[in-house]
Amino acid sequence: MFTKLNPATAHSQDQLVWKVLFDRQTALLHRRAAPAFAQGLAKLGLRREAIPDIAELSATVFEHTGWTLAPVGRPFEPGAFFELLAERRFPIVTRIRPMHAFDFSPQPDLFHDLFGHVPMLLDEGLADFLHMLGQAYCAQPVGSPAREQLWALYFFTAEFGLVQHEGQPRLYGAGLLSSAGEIHHCVNENTPRVVFDLATVLRTPVTGERYQQQYFVLPAWEQLTECVAELAGLLAMA
Numbered sequence: 668m669f670t671k672l673n674p675a676t677a678h679s680q681d682q683l684v685w686k687v688l689f690d691r692q693t694a695l696l697h698r699r700a701a702p703a704f705a706q707g708l709a710k711l712g713l714r715r716e717a718i719p720d721i722a723e724l725s726a727t728v729f730e731h732t733g734w735t736l737a738p739v740g741r742p743f744e745p746g747a748f749f750e751l752l753a754e755r756r757f758p759i760v761t762r763i764r765p766m767h768a769f770d771f772s773p774q775p776d777l778f779h780d781l782f783g784h785v786p787m788l789l790d791e792g793l794a795d796f797l798h799m800l801g802q803a804y805c806a807q808p809v810g811s812p813a814r815e816q817l818w819a820l821y822f823f824t825a826e827f828g829l830v831q832h833e834g835q836p837r838l839y840g841a842g843l844l845s846s847a848g849e850i851h852h853c854v855n856e857n858t859p860r861v862v863f864d865l866a867t868v869l870r871t872p873v874t875g876e877r878y879q880q881q882y883f884v885l886p887a888w889e890q891l892t893e894c895v896a897e898l899a900g901l902l903a904m905a
């Protein structure tokens with residue numbers, strides 16, 4: 668499914684995929700993305716012209732929030748993924764989708780990770796939230812309902828979350844920021860977008876649907892970190 672990629676010597680086809688995706692997403696995200704995304708993108712200096720160097724981006728992210736980026740060959744199982752989050756490390760898949768799968772990548776690829784996740788890692792609130800989630804997940808027994816609930820919380824925030832900003836829901840989940848199809852589906856007037864409620868999110872199953880059936884909207888950005896305090900009491904009880 669994926670073409671092998673070394674960012675330093677990336678094939679021109681990979682560079683083209685990056686450039687076209689970058690242009691399309693930045694146009695689509697104008698006035699649709701959360702302010703933290705645009706701020707992160709500017710601080711990173713991501714450009715359409717070239718796939719960025721992961722080590723350089725990692726150094727910039729470290730300066731801002733103490734996180735580093737860990738290049739990996741393919742997406743991880745949740746257990747290994749959350750172990751990295753607990754160490755303030757974020758895995759970056761070093762392969763980009765091929766042109767024939769341009770519109771839809773069923774698994775995270777380099778564009779999803781670098782364009783969707785990394786700008787948000789420069790936001791202190793989201794960075795601390797992900798760290799806490801990694802620690803909480805690793806503290807729960809393997810196969811426990813609490814781990815499923817924490818996976819759901821990660822999924823409906825860092826992957827597909829929205830936040831209210833100046834009266835409008837804005838996108839901050841990487842699965843939205845990196846996918847034109849998911850954005851169009853999410854902003855459709857017939858798609859349910861409900862107010863974020865921690866207990867509800869914890870009991871909402873993660874499905875393998877191509878697009879999400881509903882999205883959760885934080886009333887305010889601060890609520891992402893504030894919900895951590897009530898998390899312990901709700902785990903396995905939601």
Ligand SMILES: [Fe+2]
Pocket residue numbers: 775779784826841842
């Ligand atoms: Fe992701």
